[in-house]
Amino acid sequence: MNGELDLNIPLLATFVVYLILMILVGLFAYRFTKSLADYILGGRRLGSGTAALSAGASDMSGWLLLGLPGAVYASGMNQIWIAVGLAIGAYLNWQFIAGRLRRYTEMARDSITIPAYFENRFRDRTSALRVVSALVILLFFTFYTSAGLVAAGTLFEDTFGVDYTLALAVGASVILVYTLLGGFLAVSWTDFIQGILMFVALILVPVITVMNLGGWSETAGAVAELEPGALDAFYDVTLFSIISLMAWGLGYFGQPHVLTRFMAIRSPKDIPAARFIGISWMVFALFGAIFTGFAGIAFFEGTGTLDNPETVFLALIQALFNPWVAGCLLAAVLAAIMSTIDSQLLVSSSALSEDFYKRFLRPAAGDRELVWVGRGTVLGIGVFATLLALNPDAAVLDLVAYAWAGFGAAFGPVIILSVFWRGTTRNGALAGIVVGAVTVVVWDLLEGGLFDMYEILPGFILGTLAILVFSRIGGGPGEEIEREFDRVRARMD
Amino acid sequence: MEENLTAATWFWLLVPMLLVVVLTLVSLVSHKLRGERS
Numbered sequence: 367m368n369g370e371l372d373l374n375i376p377l378l379a380t381f382v383v384y385l386i387l388m389i390l391v392g393l394f395a396y397r398f399t400k401s402l403a404d405y406i407l408g409g410r411r412l413g414s415g416t417a418a419l420s421a422g423a424s425d426m427s428g429w430l431l432l433g434l435p436g437a438v439y440a441s442g443m444n445q446i447w448i449a450v451g452l453a454i455g456a457y458l459n460w461q462f463i464a465g466r467l468r469r470y471t472e473m474a475r476d477s478i479t480i481p482a483y484f485e486n487r488f489r490d491r492t493s494a495l496r497v498v499s500a501l502v503i504l505l506f507f508t509f510y511t512s513a514g515l516v517a518a519g520t521l522f523e524d525t526f527g528v529d530y531t532l533a534l535a536v537g538a539s540v541i542l543v544y545t546l547l548g549g550f551l552a553v554s555w556t557d558f559i560q561g562i563l564m565f566v567a568l569i570l571v572p573v574i575t576v577m578n579l580g581g582w583s584e585t586a587g588a589v590a591e592l593e594p595g596a597l598d599a600f601y602d603v604t605l606f607s608i609i610s611l612m613a614w615g616l617g618y619f620g621q622p623h624v625l626t627r628f629m630a631i632r633s634p635k636d637i638p639a640a641r642f643i644g645i646s647w648m649v650f651a652l653f654g655a656i657f658t659g660f661a662g663i664a665f666f667e668g669t670g671t672l673d674n675p676e677t678v679f680l681a682l683i684q685a686l687f688n689p690w691v692a693g694c695l696l697a698a699v700l701a702a703i704m705s706t707i708d709s710q711l712l713v714s715s716s717a718l719s720e721d722f723y724k725r726f727l728r729p730a731a732g733d734r735e736l737v738w739v740g741r742g743t744v745l746g747i748g749v750f751a752t753l754l755a756l757n758p759d760a761a762v763l764d765l766v767a768y769a770w771a772g773f774g775a776a777f778g779p780v781i782i783l784s785v786f787w788r789g790t791t792r793n794g795a796l797a798g799i800v801v802g803a804v805t806v807v808v809w810d811l812l813e814g815g816l817f818d819m820y821e822i823l824p825g826f827i828l829g830t831l832a833i834l835v836f837s838r839i840g841g842g843p844g845e846e847i848e849r850e851f852d853r854v855r856a857r858m859d
Numbered sequence: 860m861e862e863n864l865t866a867a868t869w870f871w872l873l874v875p876m877l878l879v880v881v882l883t884l885v886s887l888v889s890h891k892l893r894g895e896r897s
């Protein structure tokens with residue numbers, strides 16, 4: 367009982383300090399937010415480090431600190447394939463998409479959201495592309511945000527005995543306050559801090575655990591005795607499942623909260639440094655998560671000893687660290703969850719403020735009005751997501767499974783072909799979004815054989831084919847679009 | 860015999876992931892060098 371109290375006071379103190387720091391960052395960013403472009407894209411002035419770490423932190427979520435270590439703890443090294451696929455996918459996205467998308471979004475009528483980019487890139491006078499893509503974002507991210515809040519509330523209820531509703535209310539309020547006040551800059555700066563916190567925790571925890579066990583040889587030896595299969599990446603997996611796990615990497619090309627970081631970077635010249643920082647952060651954080659799970663097998667003497675494998679990171683911290691240090695390291699879990707929720711909240715808000723309000727309701731609205739509409743939509747979506755999270759049910763959580771694959775398959779092929787293929791047309795793009803999204807949903811409903819494959823792969827392939835086929839039907843993209851494409855390409859060479 | 864991860868596991872864990880880090884470093888250095896020359 368005393369032990370619990372000793373842990374809870376430092377934990378509470380570090381969490382409070384951390385949450386206050388996040389609100390202060392929001393207040394600071396408030397001073398730099400004058401226009402809607404500032405509010406939803408930070409006025410395109412992110413430096414390399416902030417763009418890199420905020421992209422990583424907002425992308426990774428609680429999965430990096432809970433899901434991946436938990437999967438390795440439960441099954442061993444055969445769980446590395448998803449990490450390998452993600453690292454390769456993130457690298458390809460930074461290498462081939464980031465610079466082109468940064469230039470193209472600026473040259474295509476200074477587009478500040480993905481739906482606006484699609485509309486401007488393909489000169490879509492019907493606005494169908496903008497409406498369909500904004501609806502996809504709004505639908506998936508509202509529920510995704512809600513599911514993130516459910517995960518955070520459940521985690522803190524299960525692990526620390528904090529009341530679910532209280533944890534949800536405090537967490538959601540802090541995220542809402544700094545996102546609402548400081549917009550994209552607040553989200554990116556807090557994600558930067560959160561990214562550092564996650565990185566430190568993911569390096570420190572496995573290193574201290576392995577040292578505590580007597581070194582690497584002792585750790586590997588203990589795992590070999592307890593779970594020999596855990597040493598082998600090919601244990602109990604098939605080529606089919608390896609391909610399916612690695613296909614997660616395809617998702618990067620279509621994630622709006624990651625792509626907006628590329629669009630917001632100060633200059634395309636900053637991208638090589640951002641790419642190096644971002645990929646290094648990601649790879650070493652993934653190593654940290656994998657070895658946390660692996661060392662956890664030895665530390666807890668077997669894979670079945672923790673009730674919930676996903677708590678292996680939390681359990682190691684509680685077992686090995688001084689309560690004050692443990693408080694800081696556990697704040698990293700909160701950071702991982704918050705950094706994803708805030709980014710998704712802001713992208714959803716931009717779909718309402720820029721893609722619906724400004725585009726259809728008040729095209730002549732001034733900057734001040736639009737910023738406040740942006741804040742209002744953050745509040746509205748945030749409250750809606752919190753209310754959904756108050757009564758968590760399986761339907762909300764199931765949507766998360768679609769979201770990564772849904773965005774990857776719906777937007778990924780369009781993003782890639784829009785920056786690489788001159789012949790992509792508006793009809794092709796629209797067909798690609800619809801076919802990619804529908805394939806993901808339908809594939810997930812079917813079972814057995816090929817349908818056990820992660821739905822992003824068929825969605826991505828069929829979405830790409832739809833763009834290639836429909837872009838060849840009817841007239842070409844048009845002279846104005848082709849001239850713009852050539853101008854962007856000339857700037858890239 | 861000392862127990863360790865299998866050779867194939869070390870390979871697939873380290874090579875692809877460290878390779879992408881090296882590639883980004885090479886690209887950064889070449890970008891800096893190009894910038895200095897121009």
